[in-house]
Amino acid sequence: MNENLVADRPTFVTHLECSMTGERYEADRLHGLSRVGRPLLVRYNLDGVRDAVSRDELARRATDMWRWRELLPVRRTESIVSLGEIETPLLPVPASGGANVLVKDEGRLPTGSFKARGLVMAVAMARELGVTRIAMPTNGNAGAALAAYATRCGIETIVFCPEDTPEVNVREIAMQGARVWRVNGLIDDCGAIVGKGAAEGRWFDFSTLKEPYRIEGKKTMGLELAAQMGWRLPDAIFYPTGGGTGLIGMWKAFDELERLGWIGPERPRMYAVQASGCAPIVRAFEQGEEHAERWEDAATVAAGIRVPRAVGDFLILRAVRESGGKALAVGDPAILKAVDECAKKDGLLLCPEGGATLAAYHQALRDGLVDEEERVVLFNCATGLKYPMPEAPNWLDRHQPIDFDKL
Amino acid sequence: MNENLVADRPTFVTHLECSMTGERYEADRLHGLSRVGRPLLVRYNLDGVRDAVSRDELARRATDMWRWRELLPVRRTESIVSLGEIETPLLPVPASGGANVLVKDEGRLPTGSFKARGLVMAVAMARELGVTRIAMPTNGNAGAALAAYATRCGIETIVFCPEDTPEVNVREIAMQGARVWRVNGLIDDCGAIVGKGAAEGRWFDFSTLKEPYRIEGKKTMGLELAAQMGWRLPDAIFYPTGGGTGLIGMWKAFDELERLGWIGPERPRMYAVQASGCAPIVRAFEQGEEHAERWEDAATVAAGIRVPRAVGDFLILRAVRESGGKALAVGDPAILKAVDECAKKDGLLLCPEGGATLAAYHQALRDGLVDEEERVVLFNCATGLKYPMPEAPNWLDRHQPIDFDKL
Structure with a gap:
């Protein structure tokens, strides 16, 4: 139905490169951090993109995030996983912000956060590159997005949360098919566990920026x-x-x-x-x-x-x-x-x-x-x-006379 | 930015009519139920709509719900209130549903439910027709949508919830600027209180189908x-x-x-x-x-x-x-x-x-x-x-040796 999810479109990734040293890495291979332990950036043949698609052409496509396909790393259309990554609205907040604040x-994204954008792409690439088991440290929302997308394409996931992660996030992650653990520590303590397991070859490490997508x-x-x-x-x-x-x-x-x-x-x-x-x-x-x-x-x-x-x-x-x-x-x-x-x-x-x-x-x-x-x-x-909201403790007994002036 | 919210477009409401008797009621006046106590339906000059807009023209507009303006009752563009009423995605559920189930x-709508569709229209019409105070009985989501939209355009709201309404809904309603009461009873008990106040002229009754929009x-x-x-x-x-x-x-x-x-x-x-x-x-x-x-x-x-x-x-x-x-x-x-x-x-x-x-x-x-x-x-x-989700009680002590086989 949505052409963006099913149409074969040309892709333009040329290579990856270390964000620190500029060292080149081959595309279409599984990568974590660069040799110096820094994030890898994906590079494109932008001349090719310019020849393949115009702003006008983009304007005619459905507005979800997969319309940017020519500027995204996924090669094979069948690697795409989706829960409806809509274009999020820009809302004026004139009273609390100001006349020019949006x-x-x-x-509004799947699983209720912007983590969906990153994780849908990372999971699609993991699928494309044959990953079958993923682990991640998370304060909550990233884990929820990972769980949803990985579940949807049959990839196993193990998620580690700091002990004071909001309960709703932990439950959501479990509900969406991941195995989830609360850990006595902060997110980088959780990250150390994920890193250890990855070093032992138990899973692929999906920590923030530790995979390139x-x-x-x-x-x-x-x-x-x-x-x-x-x-x-x-x-x-x-x-x-x-x-x-x-x-x-x-x-x-x-x-x-x-x-x-x-x-x-x-x-x-x-x-x-x-x-x-x-x-x-x-x-x-x-x-x-x-x-x-x-x-x-x-x-x-x-x-x-x-x-x-x-x-x-x-x-x-x-x-x-x-x-x-x-x-x-x-x-x-x-x-x-x-x-x-x-x-x-x-x-x-x-x-x-x-x-x-x-x-x-x-x-x-x-x-x-x-x-x-x-x-x-x-x-x-x-x-x-x-997130927690303040209590709203007003009670009204309908069996008593109601004082409408006080409502 | 979104033309649908700011462009003046022709409107085609001719009258309202009782869903039971067919009796006609004048458009552009404040109405509740019909004389026989049944919902009013809005009628349009559909020949006029057909002349004014085509399916192709609609396809060129942003896909939010205000693109249907010619088939909606709001006359004045400045009556429109919006929190980003996006077109909601159709998602395949092949594993739990089947190959042809969407x-x-x-x-994904504002305030997280389809109630936003009804309430954004009802609030816009209340604004257009000069209503300044609204009351509503709600199991939760309708009240949240009413609160958000009414607050956004400065209309006062009082909301009554059955006692076992989920806490998150009650808090959300209060957070978004409505006065909210829990009542010992069900939604029609809450509705009776709203009806009584409306009969006394204290507020306009926004119960389901008791206003036409x-x-x-x-x-x-x-x-x-x-x-x-x-x-x-x-x-x-x-x-x-x-x-x-x-x-x-x-x-x-x-x-x-x-x-x-x-x-x-x-x-x-x-x-x-x-x-x-x-x-x-x-x-x-x-x-x-x-x-x-x-x-x-x-x-x-x-x-x-x-x-x-x-x-x-x-x-x-x-x-x-x-x-x-x-x-x-x-x-x-x-x-x-x-x-x-x-x-x-x-x-x-x-x-x-x-x-x-x-x-x-x-x-x-x-x-x-x-x-x-x-x-x-x-x-x-x-x-x-x-909504409540089951507990996910897995705890991991990072100060103890980790048995990776059990994660």
Whole structure:
């Protein structure tokens, strides 16, 4: 029905390359990190893409993320796995944000978060390359997306969650057919277990950026944003930054779009948003470092950005700096207040990480980093429904007389 | 950005009419039920619609529900309220359903359920007609959608929930700016309170089918399905039926589409799916009644279809009978098993009401009502994330040696 899922279309991957050293790696082979332990980036023959498809042709396709096929790594159409990766809406939040603020509502994707973008691509590539068993450390949403897609194509999955991962995420992962373990530790402790098992050949390691294709899936946020905004990017993007795959992916997307001639050289300022209780990228940014040290005693209500160490730290920092943006930290009270205000004033229930971007936007306004006239996009990375909400304790006894004035 | 939300387009409402007596009511006035206490249906000048817009023109528009503007009641573009009412995906469920079974995943709509379709339209019309205060009885999802949209356009809302409404729904409603009350009773007990307040002029009554526009919003499920399936409707539709607005709405949509000449006279068989613990429509169907008596002691895990009495009962029964379909009841164990199987085999987490349609489909297969070659659409009316899931109690102590064979 959806042509994007069944039509054979040309693909243009030429090779992969180490994001640190530029060393080349062969395409169509299973890869983890590069020899120096850094993420691999997928490279395309963009001249070929330009000859094969135009912006007009893309506009005629269904708007899901598979319409970008020529800019994606999946070779064989039958490798595609899908749960309906729709183009996520851009929603104005005039009351809680401002007249020029749009929220990209990634909570509408399968399994309720933007993790679906990365995982659908990584799972499709795992399928294409013959992987049968995958393990992953996760704060919740990535594991849910992995479980759903891997289950759908018969790949076995084992998922490790930090002990305080929200219960709903752990249950969702199990429900969707993965084996899931809570571990007494943080996400990098879980990652160490996954790494050990991978070294023993027990499974393929699906940690953030440790396989090359999640970034290609997340890249579609940038492609989609460009198309939705008429090929004119916003002035600033506020992105909740844990592992940073999406920020790195969007930055890569903008570069590819410019090489295609589909956008000009202008770029949004990229604001990497972290929580004050876990802000390794912010600290490194402010200290002028190229890499970010592990953040000790990480703690925030925004579990999705409680990532003490990011393997792509230097790529995040590089993109933020090149863009003229900044890394910003916001406290939990500001995050919760932003979530509350957006729901109460604009009827839109953000996740805490989405709330963090709204809080950071207001902070940036106060600090003069952005002005109200600028077109800004905030990323709400997951549906707010997965997260705890305050109690609503009003009870009414229908057997007693009702005082309508008090309702 | 989305032309559908900002473009002035011609509208074609001629009048409203009583679904029981055919009595005419003036358009562009505030209406509740008809004089005989039955739902009002909106009528259009379909010749005018045919002259104004074609299927090809519709195909060029963004695919959200506002693209159907010429078949919707909202006159003034500035009355439109929106949180991104995307076209919901049709997802194959080959492992848990079958090769020809598609799930229309309504959980991707704003506030995570198909209630958004009805409520966005009803709120837009309330705004257009000057309503400032709305009350509603709800099992949860309708209240959440009402709260979000009403908040977004500054309308005050008071919502009444049965005492055992899922906590997440009650909190979501409060979070999105409504005042919400839990009531010791069922949804029709809550409805009685809303009715009393409405009679006293305290608010406008937004109960299912008691205002004429929710059905027009729900109608878009039928319009969308036709467009998505290339203007050839499926052989059978399984629809979780509480108040039945969606089933009535789709039936109306198919009728309008045929009058427009956009589909032929073929219709899907409509299967109204209820839970064995609350099956008033099934009982009435089997007894050949035109109306359904209240179901006493209603109880089911599928709270959304725990509706003991439906004001549109005769419209549901009429559509089901005209279509050659049937009303079917499924037990809670079958519902939970269907939810589990769809998640574990196809990676898709249904809500219990969606699970009921999958269970009913398998029952209908066994009973020879449908065969595996027929093209079937099941409606998953809400995201499965709002509902309780089984515990996943696996714990792993990272300070102990890990037995990888047991993971």
